[in-house]
Amino acid sequence: xxxxxxxxxxxxxxxxxxGINLEVKPGEVHAIMGPNGxxxxxxxxxxxxxxxxxxxxxxxxxxxxxxxELSPEDRxxxxxxxxxxxxxxxxxxxxxxxxxxxxxQVREYRGLEALDAVKFLSIMKEKxxxxxxxxxxxxxxLNEGFSGGEKKRNEIFQMAMLEPTLSILDETDSGLDxxxxxxxxxxxxxxxxxxxxxxxxxHYQRLLDYIVPDFVHVLYNGKIVKSGTxxxxxxxxxxxxxxxxxxxxxxxx
Amino acid sequence: MSKDxxxxxxxxxxxxxxxxxxxMEVDEAATGLNENIIRWISAKKEEPQWLLDxxxxxxxxxxxxxxxxWANVTYPxxxxxxxxxxxxxxxxxxxxxxxxxxxxxxxxxERLGISLNEQKKLQGIAVDAVLDSVSVGTTFKDTLSKMGxxxxxxxxxxxxxxxxxKKYLGSVVPMTDNYxxxxxxxxxxxxxxCYIPAGVRCPMELSTYFRINAANTGQFERTLIVAEEGSxxxxxxxxxxxxxxxxxxxxxxxxxxxAKNSEVKYxxxxxxxxxxxxxxxxxxxxxxxxxxxxxxxxxxxxxxxxTGSAVTWKYPSCILKGDNSIGxxxxxxxxxxxxxxxxxxxxxxxxxxxxxxIVSKGISAGKSQNSYRGQVQVMKRATNAxxxxxxxxxxxGDRCGxxxxxxxxxQNSSAKVEHExxxxxxxxxxxxxxxxxxxxxxxxxxxxxxGYAKEVLNQLPMEFAVEAQKLLALTLEGSVx
Ligand SMILES: Nc1ncnc2c1ncn2[C@@H]1O[C@H](COP(=O)(O)OP(=O)(O)OP(=O)(O)O)[C@@H](O)[C@H]1O
Ligand SMILES: [Mg+2]
Numbered sequence: 001x002x003x004x005x006x007x008x009x010x011x012x013x014x015x016x017x018x019g020i021n022l023e024v025k026p027g028e029v030h031a032i033m034g035p036n037g038x039x040x041x042x043x044x045x046x047x048x049x050x051x052x053x054x055x056x057x058x059x060x061x062x063x064x065x066x067x068x069e070l071s072p073e074d075r076x077x078x079x080x081x082x083x084x085x086x087x088x089x090x091x092x093x094x095x096x097x098x099x100x101x102x103x104x105q106v107r108e109y110r111g112l113e114a115l116d117a118v119k120f121l122s123i124m125k126e127k128x129x130x131x132x133x134x135x136x137x138x139x140x141x142l143n144e145g146f147s148g149g150e151k152k153r154n155e156i157f158q159m160a161m162l163e164p165t166l167s168i169l170d171e172t173d174s175g176l177d178x179x180x181x182x183x184x185x186x187x188x189x190x191x192x193x194x195x196x197x198x199x200x201x202x203h204y205q206r207l208l209d210y211i212v213p214d215f216v217h218v219l220y221n222g223k224i225v226k227s228g229t230x231x232x233x234x235x236x237x238x239x240x241x242x243x244x245x246x247x248x249x250x251x252x253x
Numbered sequence: 254m255s256k257d258x259x260x261x262x263x264x265x266x267x268x269x270x271x272x273x274x275x276x277m278e279v280d281e282a283a284t285g286l287n288e289n290i291i292r293w294i295s296a297k298k299e300e301p302q303w304l305l306d307x308x309x310x311x312x313x314x315x316x317x318x319x320x321x322x323w324a325n326v327t328y329p330x331x332x333x334x335x336x337x338x339x340x341x342x343x344x345x346x347x348x349x350x351x352x353x354x355x356x357x358x359x360x361x362x363e364r365l366g367i368s369l370n371e372q373k374k375l376q377g378i379a380v381d382a383v384l385d386s387v388s389v390g391t392t393f394k395d396t397l398s399k400m401g402x403x404x405x406x407x408x409x410x411x412x413x414x415x416x417x418x419k420k421y422l423g424s425v426v427p428m429t430d431n432y433x434x435x436x437x438x439x440x441x442x443x444x445x446x447c448y449i450p451a452g453v454r455c456p457m458e459l460s461t462y463f464r465i466n467a468a469n470t471g472q473f474e475r476t477l478i479v480a481e482e483g484s485x486x487x488x489x490x491x492x493x494x495x496x497x498x499x500x501x502x503x504x505x506x507x508x509x510x511x512a513k514n515s516e517v518k519y520x521x522x523x524x525x526x527x528x529x530x531x532x533x534x535x536x537x538x539x540x541x542x543x544x545x546x547x548x549x550x551x552x553x554x555x556x557x558x559x560t561g562s563a564v565t566w567k568y569p570s571c572i573l574k575g576d577n578s579i580g581x582x583x584x585x586x587x588x589x590x591x592x593x594x595x596x597x598x599x600x601x602x603x604x605x606x607x608x609x610x611i612v613s614k615g616i617s618a619g620k621s622q623n624s625y626r627g628q629v630q631v632m633k634r635a636t637n638a639x640x641x642x643x644x645x646x647x648x649x650g651d652r653c654g655x656x657x658x659x660x661x662x663x664q665n666s667s668a669k670v671e672h673e674x675x676x677x678x679x680x681x682x683x684x685x686x687x688x689x690x691x692x693x694x695x696x697x698x699x700x701x702x703x704g705y706a707k708e709v710l711n712q713l714p715m716e717f718a719v720e721a722q723k724l725l726a727l728t729l730e731g732s733v734x
Contacts, residue, residue, distance in 0.1 A: 048689050052681075074690035081689075088686045101700060102690035109691070141704065158690065232288025 001197055002047075002067075002166055007058035009046045015056070016042045018222035024166070027194040031208055031233060032201045034219035035241050040201045041085050043219070044168045048082040049075050061165065068240030076102075077109035079165030083155035085171050085201075088141040093156060095141050096124070098142050099161050106162060127160040131187040156184050160191055167191075168199045173207040185210030205237040220248050282339035288312065294339045298408050298442075301415060311438030324595040325624040325656055326564050331502055331537060336471045338440045347414035364537075393457065403448040403471055404459050407475050412444035417448055421479050425508035425545045425572070433539040433566075434502040437473045441506070444474035449515070451654045454615040458714055460489040471502040478508070480515035482548065487518040489717055501526075503562075504539045513548025513575065518556070520713050522721050525561035527728075532591030532620075535563025540571035543599075546578030546607075548707030554581040555598065556712040558721040560728045563592060568626065571598035573607035580609040583709040585721075587702075587728045588653070597626035597658070602638035602668070611642040614706045617653035618729055624656040631668040638668040646676040647705055649698070649729065699726035 002024040010053035016039050024030055032040055046053050047060065055237070057205055060067040067075060090184040092100065104114040115123065128135065133153050143151050152172050169188070173181055188211055192198065200211055208216075208230060216232040217224045225248040226232065236244075265658075270480050280297075282290055291312055295305040320330075397404050403414060410418050428438035445461040461476065480486055503525060511517050521540075528535025538561075544553035555569040571580025582598035600609035609629065617623040623646065631638045646655035657674050679701060687697030703710065703722050 048685075052686055063259065073691055073693050076689050076691035084689075088680065088682045090683055090686070090701060092706055092707035093700055098687075098690070098700065101696065102687075102692050105693065105696065106691040162690065243522060 001063055002046075003059075003061045005059045007043075007046070007060060008056045009042065009053045010056055011042070011053050016053075016222055017046065020058070020219075020222075020224055022224065024197045024199065026165075026193075026197055028199045028215065029192070029211060029213045031202065031213035031216045031230075032199060032219055033203065033216060033233065033236060035245075038218050038219045039222045041170055042222075044082055044085075044149055044170045044199075044201060047075075047168060048072060050081060073105070074109070076162075076164075077106050079196075080136075081159050081164030082169045083152070083159060083167065083169040084211070085170040085174075087143050087146075087151045087155055087215050089144040089146075093142050094140065095138040095142045095157075099124070099158060102158075103161055111174075124161065127157060130160050130190060131157045132183050133157045149177060149180050153184055154175055155179060156187050160187065163191075165196045166199070166203070167196070170201045171203070172200070173202055173204060181206065182210060205233050208233050218244050220245060223248070225251075280340070281337050281646065284337050285334045286336070286338060286440070294442065296439060297339065298411070298615070300411060300456075303419065304411060307423070307428070308439050309434050313606050314439075315432065315435035315439055316431050318435055324566050324626075325622065325658075326566060326593040326595050328537060328564050328593070333436075333471075333502075335617045336502060338471055338473070339442055339628055349716075355544075373582070397455075397457075400453050400456070401450040402453060402455055403446065405446055407444040407446050407477065410477075414446070414448070417479065417495055418446065418477070421477055421508065421510055422475075423508075425510060425543050426506050426541050431541060434506050434541040436604075437475060437504050437506045437541070441473045441475040444476045445503070446476075447478045447486065447488065449480045449486045451481040451512075452483045453481075454484065455486040458487050458489055460491065462491045471504065474505045475505075476505070476507040477510075478517055478519070478544075479510045480512060480517045480551075482512045483514045484512075485516045487714065488520070489714065490519070490521045491524070491717075491720075501535075502537050502539070505541075507540070507542040507569075509544030509553055509727070511544060511551040511553050513545050513547065514550045515548065516552040516554075517544065518554045518712075519544070519569070520717055521557040521559075522556075522713075522717055522724065523557065523559045523561050523565075524724055527561045527592050528563040528590065530590050532563070535592070536561065537566065538562035538565045540567040542567065543572065544570070544580075545572040546575050546580060546604075546711075548578070549575040550577045551575050552579040552581070554583070554712070556583040557585070557596075558706075558708065558709070558713070558724065558725045559584065559586040559594060559596060562594070565592075565594040565596055566647045567596045568598055570601070571609065572601045572603065573609065573638075574603045575607075576604040577608075578604055579607070582609075582611045582613070583712045584613045585709045585725070586613070586623055586625075587616040587707040587725055588618070588623045589728050590619040590621060592619075592621045594622070595624040595626055597624075597628075599628040600630070600640060602629075602631045602635040602640070605636045607633065607635055608639045609641075611640070611644070612708055613642075613644045614703060615644075615646040615655050616649070616705070616725070616729070617646070618649040620652045622654045622656070624658060626658040626660075628660040628662070629670055630661075631665050631670070633664045635665050636667050638665065638670075640668075642669045642670075642672045644672070644674045645705070646674075647702070648676065648678045695726075695730055698729055702726070702729060727733050 004020050004022040007017055007020040034040055055068055075159050100120050131153050137150060152175055176184060216228050218226040226244055282293055295308060347558050425432050428435050447459055449455055478488060509517050524580050525536035525538055546553055553571050559565055573580050580600050586594045586596050598611055611627055613625045615623040615625055625644050629640045644657050648655055655676055659672055661670055683701055684694060684697050702725055710721055713721055
């Protein structure tokens, strides 16, 4: 579904991604871990099409299409969803209104007719249960004054509404309390199917206890330096990144 | 919640959609401005002597006045002698009922989406339509008159209710007030008149729709609203003009009188032709709007959405004379391309415990200049006066400008005046967030801007709010990305 080949990207002339290779198939869950500043959010942003990042080398194909040629909105409409590490606030625009606009534009792209208010609200009600999000929160301005955890929960709620094929969750666990972590993870698991795939970016094993990955990758200095199964995450939890950094640094000299 | 979407769905074209004009036979004054022209206009309208005298006095005052230059706008000098001061569609001659209105005129309004046909009821809004210089028809007159409400064209009011017109005309905006008000007082052609008797709550929105059609004609309409004790009225004003290469002058005067315990809400969606993308053409809009809260506990609320005109010069104001009276000003002013807007308000606190609230949202795009100019004046007698002002500017791109000019003058130490101002840029982060959810950039801009202006748009009656949101989006199309 997603094939990344030798992806290099830089921002304002500074190279951040330095040759990423990754293959994600339908039904799979990939975890991406790695020290702060290693390029995890950058990878997510490049996949989502953020213009500040310049792709200097490499290819990305998504469902057979050249992803890098598509505008950010078309990538979203094709089914790429990014749960932001830092969701932005949009004053005066309710989450409900925002989502209805989004859902209907995605539907239009896919040749489906727009949902009227009644249908939209009933779908919303159903998806709200999935992440146990409060109606009150959704009638407020999007993310404005939301607590850190509320913002993250709202991201997953949006994911539920948009039904993406590829979801990239960037540190969705950070800021969630213990109960919220369980609830949100449950939501993500229920949205999983044999047709869609998930990339979870996280620092902690506790998320992976709930959302069990098929593969774990370690990103360091703009490259995937180690890949493994869920056991790799446990090993990292125990030993930290130093041994991986040493291995990688030794290999690159 | 569905307002935004409704707007987005309706968004189709980038150009000024009311830019058409219709060829019609007109009855018009000769070009130029002098005493004879004023006499001619007055005679044409069969006005009483006192009104002619009033006009002539205004004209004399005006001759000694200078065009104001303090506003933050630049435009070539307007050749006032090159304009015509009266133009009326020939066929509109005094329709006695709506059935007698020429179908051609009705068609113009149908095309603007305004039905003068009472059968259609227009969601319960009474409309007075003014084309060029004259009112072509007022709907719901009978329903309203049963309640004692007078809602008609200004000319008709002069004939039917001369005592009211005489009493209030110029009482809020004196003919000597400023250059454009004096000019308007001398040559005003028509407009709307509205009188709400004591204790009556006007059951529907009253609306005037102004349309300029003729070329080289100045439009000088005059609106007078009188709310007697304990009455309430909500009044709407909309405007469009054809797209022409040359600039056209529009200088209106609006006066509101609010007696004890009365409330007047005045909403405007101003969509005069703004000029093309290169700054050619467009309306010069120099308007004087003022209301007086004459009685205790009265309230006047101005809401404006300003999207059109090449140059806007406009400061709807409230004189808070009655004790405990309230003045409000809610404004969204959008400028794009080469538009210039200098707009704001004046709140003059005279009575005790008077309150005013100012919420101004400026949005600038393209190479436009957008200025807020606000004055809060607290007089000696105004114990416990309160003012809150919030002035926000939103910039799109880096070639436009936003300016804020607050003037505060306090002569009573018990006054509390708060002023907050912010300037922000439409965020790349916000746009990307919207894009990532599948929302196209143009629509994202509309969504963000409407969110930004929400506090003001919420003040508008529903039908107007929808139109206003649509206009905001249209005005800003193509301004990002
Ligand atoms: N405009 C910029 N100019 C130069 N470097 C930048 C710029 N923006 C981001 N970076 C750098 O890019 C690197 C990768 O950042 P990124 O946000 O992708 O890291 P991350 O792996 O997500 O880290 P974290 O775990 O802390 O979220 C960081 O070192 C960051 O400082
Ligand atoms: Mg990150």
